[in-house]
Amino acid sequence: DTAVSQTPKYLVTQMGNDKSIKCEQNLGHDTMYWYKQDSKKFLKIMFSYNNKELIINETVPNRFSPKSPDKAHLNLHINSLELGDSAVYFCASSQDDSYYEQYFGPGTRLTVT
Amino acid sequence: AQSVTQLGSHVSVSEGALVLLRCNYSSSVPPYLFWYVQYPNQGLQLLLKYTSAATLVKGINGFEAEFKKSETSFHLTKPSAHMSDAAEYFCAVKPVTGGGNKLTFGTGTQLKVEL
Numbered sequence: 001d002t003a004v005s006q007t008p009k010y011l012v013t014q015m016g017n018d019k020s021i022k023c024e025q026n027l028g029h030d031t032m033y034w035y036k037q038d039s040k041k042f043l044k045i046m047f048s049y050n051n052k053e054l055i056i057n058e059t060v061p062n063r064f065s066p067k068s069p070d071k072a073h074l075n076l077h078i079n080s081l082e083l084g085d086s087a088v089y090f091c092a093s094s095q096d097d098s099y100y101e102q103y104f105g106p107g108t109r110l111t112v113t
Numbered sequence: 114a115q116s117v118t119q120l121g122s123h124v125s126v127s128e129g130a131l132v133l134l135r136c137n138y139s140s141s142v143p144p145y146l147f148w149y150v151q152y153p154n155q156g157l158q159l160l161l162k163y164t165s166a167a168t169l170v171k172g173i174n175g176f177e178a179e180f181k182k183s184e185t186s187f188h189l190t191k192p193s194a195h196m197s198d199a200a201e202y203f204c205a206v207k208p209v210t211g212g213g214n215k216l217t218f219g220t221g222t223q224l225k226v227e228l
Contacts, residue, residue: 004156031214033214041151041201041220041221042218042220042221043218043221044218045215048214048215056215090156090157092157096214097214100147100162100164100207100214101159101162102214102216103159104149104156104157104158105156106155106156107154107155
């Protein structure tokens with residue numbers, strides 16, 4: 001069983017569209033994260049949720065909105081997609097927000113044309 | 114703010130040779146430190162972590178790292194490289210207290226292993 005899964009794996013869309021990426025973890029963890037990896041492989045945290053509560057919200061455009069329907073799921077919705085949003089987005093989870101080991105999903109490669 | 118610097122964006126070694134990937138941290142208080150590996154088109158996998166216990170940390174796949182406070186370093190080593198070690202390696206830092214569980218990553222080092 002995949003511990004942290006993401007769908008879709010690849011997403012190609014046009015500028016201006018709205019899209020969502022889904023993440024699910026079956027580890028029983030309380031905390032989930034979204035990271036963005038740019039074309040130079042630089043990884044930066046975007047959001048973190050602990051038990052459905054937002055605890056980390058980095059400087060990210062308002063077009064990005066995370067949603068956590070339950071503690072096993074953290075989805076990322078992006079409005080009005082721009083070329084600069086093209087990146088690989090990784091979901092991760094950890095036991096709680098003080099526990100350091102994070103488990104990463106396989107990533108979603110988003111290409112905006 | 115805490116940060117990590119990875120010296121050398123690309124490192125090339127011969128199969129069987131020593132692997133040394135460098136990581137230096139910047140923090141007023143010794144943080145928690147991590148090494149992650151990313152194989153092509155995959156997510157990140159934790160190799161090892163330093164969390165204030167033993168300064169020499171052993172991880173998976175024969176890798177180890179030594180925390181040196183005097184040098185603010187946490188270099189990753191492996192005595193003998195294998196072709197399967199070719200990947201991107203990331204050093205990351207987390208504050209011991211506060212900041213949630215926010216990991217700050219270095220810019221990564223691409224390891225190439227040649228025959």
